[in-house]
Amino acid sequence: MSGKNRAFADGLTAAISGVTGRQGQSRPNRSIINDRTNRLAEVASGKVVTRTHEFIDPARCKMWEGHNRDYAALSYENCRELIESIRAQGRQEVPAIVRRLTNNPDFDFEVICGARRHWSVSWLNANNYRDIKFLVEPREMEDEEAFRIADLENRAREDLTDYERAKDYLLGLDRYYHGRQKTMADRLNVSEAWLSRYLDLARLPEAVTRAFVSPHDIRLKHVMQIKPLIKDSASREVVYEAAERIAALRSKDQNYLVEPAAVARELENAVATELGHLRRGSVRSPKRGAVAITRNTDGKEIVKIDAKSPKRLQVTFMLAELRSREEMEEAVKLLTDRYWPVQE
Structure with a gap:
């Protein structure tokens, strides 16, 4: 670019930004064409990754079958903050990650990450905010990669329960890693012990989880209390009976033992009371x-x-x-x- 053209471009930039250039003021040694060339070189080298975002109708999306969110458990109450944020901004700010579908007359995309965003935008559309669209980032990926991306995005989210994450890991263990726990831990970049605790939670039988108001209330710390109680048949039967009793009493009084920590302690107490005399070593x-x-x-x-x-x-x-x-x-x-x- 010639000196005259460069001066014209710099002057135009200054005029647009409201800055009046001074006579003889030194100008940065740059050119518009060089800036664009450098930018394209960064993209080509992989230093900069560009993504395509689209605003679409949420009704044209379905949840991926390997999604780690319990979509049926979503409600206005547990999505309230996100709904209000989108409504205040007038749009969704963070895109959901999706895959394109082909030969599907009902849906154009499946959601890999972003179930709460999808639910919230759908709720807004159904409640007089039809102008708000679902912001997505389409990607091409295999199922195992989709599983890892979804896990990485949601691992630190407090709104995803331990139980949801545990069920997702148990499903992924068989579906993508052929039951090899070490392989799965390596791919997710976590320790085997960390992963094992979630798998223990996912494997809790319904005869135990019924003692809680909802399985989603169960945390890893509760599993650490309960797992030793169901290792042998004698104490396992006591736990099952205690869980059934707790569920029956709560059906009559919805405020009975609603705190998950209290439920776990009650199961421990049941075993200590019923079988303490059989475990003299642990009692003494x-x-x-x-x-x-x-x-x-x-x-x-x-x-x-x-x-x-x-x-x-x-x-x-x-x-x-x-x-x-x-x-x-x-x-x-x-x-x-x-x-x-x-x-x-």
């Missing part, structure tokens, strides 16, 4: 660390036990929850039944 030598005893009627923590050593227990009674002699006697009975069960 409790694990070090704090455990809690909860009241059967409402799941409230009433006794805290800290096993300082195999011969020493530190017991704390929660007086705020023990307002009468009867309640204190109940707490003492639960404590003695747990550590000094009646011999049969």
Whole structure:
């Protein structure tokens, strides 16, 4: 580009930005053509990746069968913040990742990542915001790559429950990695131990998960409490019976043991009460660390036990929850039944 053309381009840029160039002011040594050439070179070298985004009708999309979100569990309540954000902006800001479909008269795309965005835009369309479209980023990828991309995008999201992620991993283990847990952990760049905890959650039988208000309430820490209880047949049957009892009582009182931590403790207590006399070693030598005893009627923590050593227990009674002699006697009975069960 000649000096005159360069001066004209620089002057035009300054006029547009509202900056008046001064006579004799030094100008940057650049050219429009060189800028474009450098940009194209960066793209060609792979340093810069360009993506195509499209605004489409959400009704022309379906969820990919390997998607890790429980789409049926989405509602206005758990998508409220996203809906309000899109409504305030007048559009969706972050694109969903999709794949194009061919020879499908009903749908043009399948959603790999972005179920909540799809649900939220669909809700807005159905509630007088037809002008808001679904922003997508079409990509070409195989199923295993789609699985990894979906996992990577959603791994840090707090709105994806441990249970949803666990079920997704169990499905992916068989579908993409032929049951090889180490291979799957390597491909996802996670440890086998980390992956194993999620698989344990996904494998919890329905006879256990029914004790919780929803399987989505179960966290990894609860699995660590429950898994040892269902290893052998005797304690497993006790857990199943306790879970059935909890579910039955909650059907009569919806506020009964609604906190997942209280449910896990109740299952532990059931095994300790029913089978403590069969496990003299674990009764006489409790694990070090704090455990809690909860009241059967409402799941409230009433006794805290800290096993300082195999011969020493530190017991704390929660007086705020023990307002009468009867309640204190109940707490003492639960404590003695747990550590000094009646011999049969």
